[in-house]
Amino acid sequence: MSPSTRRRIPLVIIVVLLGVIAAMAYKFIVVGSVAKGDDGRVAVVLEPGERAFVLREMRAFVAGVQRISAVLARDDPKAAAAAARQMGMGAAHDAPPAILAKLPLGFKTMAFAVHRGFDAMALDAESLGDTKHTLSQLADTLGKCVECHNAYEFRTPPSR
Ligand code: HEC
Known part of the structure; x- marks a missing residue:
């Protein structure tokens, strides 16, 4: 794995987690x-x-x-x-x-x-x-x- 790929992994995880949080907030606050x-x-x-x-x-x-x-x-x-x-x-x-x-x-x-x-x-x-x-x-x-x-x-x- 190249160093730049290794640096990008945490970023990908953060983006995925933010997406999950946004989806949950949408479900619990907006959709019900x-x-x-x-x-x-x-x-x-x-x-x-x-x-x-x-x-x-x-x-x-x-x-x-x-x-x-x-x-x-x-x-x-x-x-x-x-x-x-x-x-x-x-x-x-x-x-x-x-x-x-x-x-x-x-x-x-x-x-x-x-x-x-x-x-x-x-x-x-x-x-x-x-x-x-x-x-x-x-x-x-x-x-x-x-x-x-x-x-x-x-x-x-x-x-x-
Ligand atoms: C944000 C929505 C909302 C508001 C505002 C609201 N109600 Fe309701 N109310 C409901 C819903 C949904 C039901 C259930 C109706 C059904 O299932 O057919 C209900 C049911 C009722 C019932 C039946 C209770 C029972 O035991 O079956 C009464 C009485 C009632 N409302 C009175 C009021 C009064 C008076 C107000 C205003 C001061 C009010 N409601 C404001 C949504 C609301």
């Missing part, structure tokens, strides 16, 4: 674990326990939205702020990395937009105290729930 859904939506494939985790979070969303609308009807922006904050980015950080790796980028983008929407709602409700403004922010955020439900479904892998 997806299949073609039956009704035109994209199916996100999760293990049964992971699907149960995400669905539980979804039910917490409806419960939170219910609380926000109830206190807004009583004109109580402080209570609305407290309820909205519980669904902010703080809640997003509870998601296990194994689940995040299976969610496609478009899904994660919409999910974070919803969490950030609740944080903005909490901040504004506290500083402005304008329930009508909070209600319009709630409508915008619910629009993102609708958008994601139109685009994705959850599915578990076929039993082995």
Whole structure:
């Protein structure tokens, strides 16, 4: 083996490793674990326990939205702020990395937009105290729930 060939081997290894890392990052950050859904939506494939985790979070969303609308009807922006904050980015950080790796980028983008929407709602409700403004922010955020439900479904892998 000539000295120049020997020098080139580590370079080749580095390039191959970088390629593997880039492919893994693309798979885990951008693509996720997806299949073609039956009704035109994209199916996100999760293990049964992971699907149960995400669905539980979804039910917490409806419960939170219910609380926000109830206190807004009583004109109580402080209570609305407290309820909205519980669904902010703080809640997003509870998601296990194994689940995040299976969610496609478009899904994660919409999910974070919803969490950030609740944080903005909490901040504004506290500083402005304008329930009508909070209600319009709630409508915008619910629009993102609708958008994601139109685009994705959850599915578990076929039993082995
Ligand atoms: C980033 C995507 C996304 C966002 C944002 C999102 N959801 Fe979901 N949600 C889903 C998916 C996917 C399902 C499963 C639907 C299916 O499999 O047909 C689901 C299911 C649900 C369910 C059913 C829970 C169960 O136990 O079956 C509820 C309720 C729900 N979402 C409420 C909400 C509310 C309220 C919001 C907004 C505050 C919201 N979701 C935002 C993706 C999302």
